[in-house]
Amino acid sequence: MAPHAGGLTPAEIDPETGAAGPVGSVGPAGPAVRVRNLHRSFNRAGGVLNGLDLDIAPGEFVALIGRSGSGKSTLLRALAGLDRDVRGHGQIQVPDAVSVVFQDSRLLPWKRVLDNVVFGLRAADAKQRGRQALAEVGLAGKERAWPTELSGGQQQRAALARSLVHQPQLLLADEPFGALDALTRIKMHALLRRLCEVHRPAVLLVTHDVDEAIMLADRVILLDDGVVGTDLRTDLRTDLRTDVEGRPQADPAELEQRRTELRHVLLEALGATGEHLGSDFIAPGKRRAS
Amino acid sequence: MSIQSALTLGPARGRGRGDVPADAGPVETGAAERSDEDRRVVRRRLGPGRRLRGAFWIGPALLLAAWSLGSVTGLISPAILTAPWDVLAAGRTQWTEHDLLDDITASLRRSGLGLALGVAAGTVLAIASGLSRTGESLIDGPIQIKRSIPTLALIPLFIAWFGIGEEMKIVTIGLISMIPIYVNTHNALRSIDGKYAELAETLDVSRARFIRHVVLPGALPGFLLGLRFAVTSALLGLVVVEQYNATNGVGHMMALAENYGQTDVIVVGLVLYGVFGFLADTGVRLVERKVLGWRRTLEG
Ligand SMILES: Nc1ncnc2c1ncn2[C@@H]1O[C@H](COP(=O)(O)OP(=O)(O)OP(=O)(O)O)[C@@H](O)[C@H]1O
Ligand SMILES: [Mg+2]
Numbered sequence: 001m002a003p004h005a006g007g008l009t010p011a012e013i014d015p016e017t018g019a020a021g022p023v024g025s026v027g028p029a030g031p032a033v034r035v036r037n038l039h040r041s042f043n044r045a046g047g048v049l050n051g052l053d054l055d056i057a058p059g060e061f062v063a064l065i066g067r068s069g070s071g072k073s074t075l076l077r078a079l080a081g082l083d084r085d086v087r088g089h090g091q092i093q094v095p096d097a098v099s100v101v102f103q104d105s106r107l108l109p110w111k112r113v114l115d116n117v118v119f120g121l122r123a124a125d126a127k128q129r130g131r132q133a134l135a136e137v138g139l140a141g142k143e144r145a146w147p148t149e150l151s152g153g154q155q156q157r158a159a160l161a162r163s164l165v166h167q168p169q170l171l172l173a174d175e176p177f178g179a180l181d182a183l184t185r186i187k188m189h190a191l192l193r194r195l196c197e198v199h200r201p202a203v204l205l206v207t208h209d210v211d212e213a214i215m216l217a218d219r220v221i222l223l224d225d226g227v228v229g230t231d232l233r234t235d236l237r238t239d240l241r242t243d244v245e246g247r248p249q250a251d252p253a254e255l256e257q258r259r260t261e262l263r264h265v266l267l268e269a270l271g272a273t274g275e276h277l278g279s280d281f282i283a284p285g286k287r288r289a290s
Numbered sequence: 291m292s293i294q295s296a297l298t299l300g301p302a303r304g305r306g307r308g309d310v311p312a313d314a315g316p317v318e319t320g321a322a323e324r325s326d327e328d329r330r331v332v333r334r335r336l337g338p339g340r341r342l343r344g345a346f347w348i349g350p351a352l353l354l355a356a357w358s359l360g361s362v363t364g365l366i367s368p369a370i371l372t373a374p375w376d377v378l379a380a381g382r383t384q385w386t387e388h389d390l391l392d393d394i395t396a397s398l399r400r401s402g403l404g405l406a407l408g409v410a411a412g413t414v415l416a417i418a419s420g421l422s423r424t425g426e427s428l429i430d431g432p433i434q435i436k437r438s439i440p441t442l443a444l445i446p447l448f449i450a451w452f453g454i455g456e457e458m459k460i461v462t463i464g465l466i467s468m469i470p471i472y473v474n475t476h477n478a479l480r481s482i483d484g485k486y487a488e489l490a491e492t493l494d495v496s497r498a499r500f501i502r503h504v505v506l507p508g509a510l511p512g513f514l515l516g517l518r519f520a521v522t523s524a525l526l527g528l529v530v531v532e533q534y535n536a537t538n539g540v541g542h543m544m545a546l547a548e549n550y551g552q553t554d555v556i557v558v559g560l561v562l563y564g565v566f567g568f569l570a571d572t573g574v575r576l577v578e579r580k581v582l583g584w585r586r587t588l589e590g
Contacts, residue, residue, distance in 0.1 A: 102485070119490075119493060
């Protein structure tokens with residue numbers, strides 16, 4: 001099973017600091033991602049990740065939330081194999097095919113959009129697959145454009161196409177929609193959901209936005225004190241909700257209530273008090289009691 | 291200024307940053323609004339703006355005009371600087387009687403070979419020292435040491451090593467032009483945003499592909515700047531090495547002219563150097579414009 005690519009930057013591994021341990025891969029039967037007792041710290045004072053455990057099933061869409069500075073990016077970079085200079089230990093297993101979507105689109109400015117999408121793709125039909133991926137994200141016809149000629153949302157869609165063209169078993173995304181306006185974000189959410197349903201990678205999506213997490217993910221986890229603090233199944237996928245006879249069942253009011261409930265639990269876990277949430281806030285527990 | 295007035299005012303008024311003057315009458319409506327006249331609010335341009343056609347030639351042409359005018363009016367006496375037409379005549383004599391073409395091809399060949407050597411060596415060394423810490427510790431120091439020793443002072447040593455023939459001349463020109471290529475390419479390479487290397491790592495690309503698709507294009511602006519310096523350095527080296535036991539070349543022609551006191555022939559040589567340098571630089575800049583088309587800079 002392939003380890004991550006060796007360093008391409010001038011930085012060389014310092015044996016003293018005990019850089020990140022080897023990254024293995026998992027077999028077809030087990031979970032897509034398996035993290036055990038993961039520790040990472042940037043200085044001697046305190047760890048960012050303190051013995052974190054996490055499993056992600058194949059095809060599962062997980063949203064990772066947490067306060068700013070809680071270590072979300074640190075965890076994601078560990079899974080992406082990009083933390084070779086960070087002190088720490090623990091076991092990480094990820095699939096062979098991992099794609100990363102960064103907060104900035106990270107398109108090479110000197111390559112046209114199609115060449116960016118197929119960069120690093122070793123296949124005879126690379127261009128063909130690149131064109132197809134661009135069409136999937138709604139960028140057909142932009143193959144020959146320079147990245148600077150695309151709008152912010154289009155650049156991010158091109159980056160999404162680049163990550164999908166590799167047919168990843170695991171898609172890691174660090175606030176990929178952070179810089180987009182509300183409307184473009186909503187469109188990107190729908191696009192990402194649709195693409196994930198087609199390609200079925202396991203997804204770990206870092207976000208600041210509780211609503212985004214609830215809307216997109218099958219499962220929301222909250223990083224707190226360097227471990228997974230809260231771990232919730234959203235249970236909102238209408239195609240998975242069935243009544244006793246197995247018919248799909250989606251009562252909009254019930255879904256909405258579930259959403260509100262999740263939102264309150266997560267916001268509370270994030271440390272937002274009733275004051276922050278506005279006067280209509282009723283803790284889920286209290287609601288049930290009344 | 292409100293959006294309303296910005297939209298309806300003509301371009302001349304709309305451009306102003308101040309308020310609408312009190313006496314600005316009501317803006318005419320109706321016909322003007324329906325016409326497809328282009329009215330827009332345009333900011334004062336701070337960059338150089340759009341490209342002029344043939345702009346490269348304007349400066350040199352003006353210089354030539356000033357030189358001719360000075361010679362015609364007698365402001366520039368022939369004792370100070372030969373008139374352009376006399377230089378042309380001297381050039382024609384050199385061409386027919388002393389095989390000027392051979393001198394030119396010999397000089398271009400020397401500087402071309404030397405430049406090619408320097409560019410290749412400078413680029414390879416810059417990549418080796420830019421991408422590997424070991425390479426850097428081995429290469430960067432000696433290059434800095436070499437930089438502080440004037441190459442021209444090394445010529446006696448090169449004569450001892452390579453003899454007094456063509457080899458010594460090409461090696462000297464190569465060494466002189468290698469330095470600016472190395473320094474500028476290395477600097478540009480190290481300035482490439484680290485996030486692109488990170489991206490390449492996540493895409494699992496090989497080192498060779500990384501160099502070809504990320505490092506070289508990313509360092510290209512610096513490399514081309516280095517090339518412009520290197521071209522000038524190669525010509526500088528040419529002037530000097532052609533003083534040593536050359537039987538042809540523009541420098542050789544000038545050395546002879548110096549012995550016989552032929553100022554006009556010396557100016558022929560100077561003009562040739564100027565033309566070589568200008569054409570080479572223009573060539574590099576045209577290449578620059580072609581291959582750096584992706585940039586959104588003031589160069590435009
Ligand atoms: N390269 C680094 N050097 C030193 N400290 C770092 C480095 N990167 C992150 N940290 C520290 O590690 C902690 C976690 O950072 P991380 O980037 O993982 O947070 P995050 O949860 O992604 O935050 P945000 O939501 O703001 O992106 C922070 O306290 C940060 O200061
Ligand atoms: Mg972060």
